[in-house]
Amino acid sequence: MSSLLPQAAAAGVSLPLKLQNNSGQGSVYAYVSGSDSSGWPVFVTSDGAVHRLANPSSPVTPIADYSIALGASGSSVTVNLSNYVIGGRVWFSIGQKLQFFVNPGTVPGLVQPALVSADPNWNTNWTFCEFTFNSANLYANISYVDMVALPISMASTGASGNQSVSPLPTGALASIASGLQAQHAADGAPWDHLVVSNSSGGVLRVLSPSHAPVDFGGYWDDYLNRVWSHYAGTSLTVNGQGSIGAYSGKVSGSAIVFSGLNDNGVAFTKPSAVDIFGCASGPLYNSGADARGAVAARLAAAINRSSLLVSGGNNQPDGVTASQYYQDPITNHYARLVHQYASIGYAFPYDDVGPTGQAPVDGHIQDGAPTSWTVSLGAGAGSGTGGTGGTGTGTSAYSTIRASSYAGQSGVQTETTTDSGGGQDVGYISNGDWLKFSSVNFGSSSPNQFVARLASGAAAGISGAIQVRLDSTGGTKVAEIDFANNGGWQNWQTVPANMVASATGVHDVYLVFAGSTSDFVNINWFSFTS
Template sequence: MVSRRSFLTAAGATATAAALSPFSPLSPFTRGATAAGVSLPVSLENNSGSDTVYAYISGSDSSGWPVFVSADGTVNRLPNPSSTVTPIADYSIPLGASGSAATKVTLTDYVIGGRVWFSVGQKIQFFVNPGSPPGLVQPGFVSSDPNWQTHWTFCEFTYNSANLYANISYVDMVTLPVSMASTGSAGNQSVSPLPNGALASIASGLKSQHASDGAPWDQLVATDSSGAVLRVLAPSHSPVDFGGYWDDYLDQVWSHYAGTTLTVNGQGSIGSYSGTVQGDAIVFSGLNDDGVPFTKPSAADIFGCASGPLYNSGPDARGAVAARLAAALNRSTLLVSGGNNQPDGVTPAQYYQNATTNHYARLVHQYASIGYAFPYDDVGPTGAAPVDGHLQDPAPTSWTIALGSGAGGGTTGGGGGETTSAYSTIQAESYAAQSGTGTETCSDSGGGSDVGWISAGDWLKYASVDFGSSSPNQFTARLASGAGSGVSGAIQVRLDSTTGTKIAEIDFANNGGWQSWQTVPANIVAPATGVHDVYLVFAGSSSDFVNVNWFAFTH
């Protein structure tokens, strides 16, 4: 499992990108997919409520040189300055009034390790440091930064010959909401913004947590001159050191595993490693720790997931174990039932239950439906649905990014109070959001499209499905599979999130071909009434195992 952590280094430092971010997975589409061409229409929407909004598109070209894209689509390489912290030219793209037509920009070259930025009321100040290549200095997370009182936000992306990959992340902070939508060979995709009121709720929750335990959670809340919340920082950017916040918990963990074996599944091809505390370190049998033993980490090590004993040495066994220990510590799952088997022995319901935990991450997941809250937030039980908010297409035809909600003029579906009857035939390709899947022409009766390229961890969301006042008795889906021998998986029906209440499940394997359609029923195992977002969550095989044409519920 490869972490999809932030594409760029912490803002405020010099940052350049490689030809492809190691945290941006290549396209999973292998059956007939075509590569992205070097022309991508981008629509920038202002749905913020403010009439003064600026956008920026930054990143690196294929050589790793930092660039900004102008409003006319020109890719501008930054000059190499003769002195440090030199202001760059103004590459802002002014947007229209809130709710007005989108501002169009066409990318005519690839942009790697990029960001689309928005600011409200005033422009962002960017700087560059000398070097070969020079380093872009981005807005930082300290009060001395010239952009501190500017209300700004961003999403991340890479657009290269393999795909467009874009995501929303809360690894650094929570601030203004951004939403996205795309079209292309992977179908219509969208990523929902931070819900209304979530920023204020997270800020309030952190202040309450400070009042409860005395830790500096309140210092993560940044306000403007009027006292309004500008952003909530991740604890890795805290202006106040958390000191020994984790010490008591770590003492308990080290004491427990002095006599209990801890097994960490590196997942993928890494395999599992087991060990116990020996002296002051957890020693895993057969694991080369690259000279960095797993001693007790500091608060900065835990929150940042990139230093001290949690240093990730790369795509090797030590790195995989370090990532899973970092996730277990942030979620405080090493002492819960099943915590000696990481990450497979613990369910998401057990995360953040200890009084000592990453309360920023806890609150982000409480109020935001998608988005990573720390660098290895993708670590989870094998087959679990991801929690990030991303879209990916090997041949995109359009990409829309909005400050606020409604990217793509309604492509998210289910908006405006509209609902879909649970007892109608719901076409699989009519999803409001998805992760990891693609659409293709369907040969089933009625034609149209089906959703394929489905494997464990993928999901489909259908917004505002109305079950009425009485629960259905049965779920029915139209499925096909040409999966290889021994490849199978489960289609789980969940309410309101990828980890929400499971109301039905179908296990499925090869039934004769990817267009060999079969109607498969399943009993409802938990009641569903009223209006819910319905998620089809796929578990089991890491290989493609099913295509879906439509589904429905019946009494």
């Protein structure tokens, strides 16, 4: 039986984790769970102690209370992580504590809150984010693969600079729920069963269809029949990307057969609704880090997005843009609505699949040498150290905003930077490209300057403009920097520009690039100054 005593601290490990209650409500509880470096399940308490769970003698044994009580809205508790935590989660609940259990085994198994009505936490309002903190880095993310629930925001400081992840926008949960109920009324599919409400009718959470309490049955049949009919006479190319390469094939019999691809004995036949929504069974199961798995992942993404029959759909994923996703009446409407109302976060397991060279919009922070990490229930985690103009909602405009932390983009790529602080910059930028940063808070008074960290190795005569616009690519232009070759693509300099229009309150900020059709600039970070 394992000891319940805290584990000895790992030498040199120290990461302050600030847990904030910005929910507008009291009686908020936080939990930090995961596994230690040996794979044993643990909880971390407010004093930073790591508690290894005892191996019980019987199944579903309740564990001790490791909750961290947070004060009224606006308060926080800082937990010092002095040990690595692998495969972890930070949980929040409102009004009542969560119940966790443990099962016996060679290594005991933690029983976490589950998305089924029989779970004792079903009527509790709870949410979580995922993380791993090990010797390589801190990696933390917000995902909607399982559900949409209470909003969480995150921020970190460290070697990669200040990073932040914005929360689900105000009203988004209710809008997603309403959209699914409207979709049920339109097509009769059980989208409404994904909405979980409390006794007073308020929305607690929205489940992804992979956790649907009812069977979607033959929902996808018509779409799959059309796809199989089309590709009986047309070649489908799937680029496995990276070192995998591309494979082309057609429907033969009941399966899509890709020339030269070993399907490992699992043919690409028509998947079921469970296969499509879960991406973890049947022909869409990713069987490993091989070509078959890469093709399966990209087919799963294309079917969830209903992008196989649109213009360019025979070239996956490179031939289709995000504007063509979810246009068929038969599609993953949960994913469609999540991306309509949330600027970050996966909505199904392979939602990171995209055209070659385009980074996923997945709502994560990553730092090889973190110095602080903040997780907030609600908005207000800011972007690490915060700024001077915010009101506790969104990312402060006065903080250092990494270009690679964008919430949306068109035409650009990320790359490793040699600039101080390391991490990634954004490059391969030319006319018409853009970056989106959600919920940037300018506060009650407008900044005086926009400042950007730029570099360029463009050829002679090649130049362009970095335009700062509010709320859309064609929105109000508040600043502009004109830039050309400054000595190299990693020859970084900080360039200021005066504001040409005021910006107050919270806005989505777009960096719109105009000028040469050739690449003309790299950008590492930007900020605003008073």
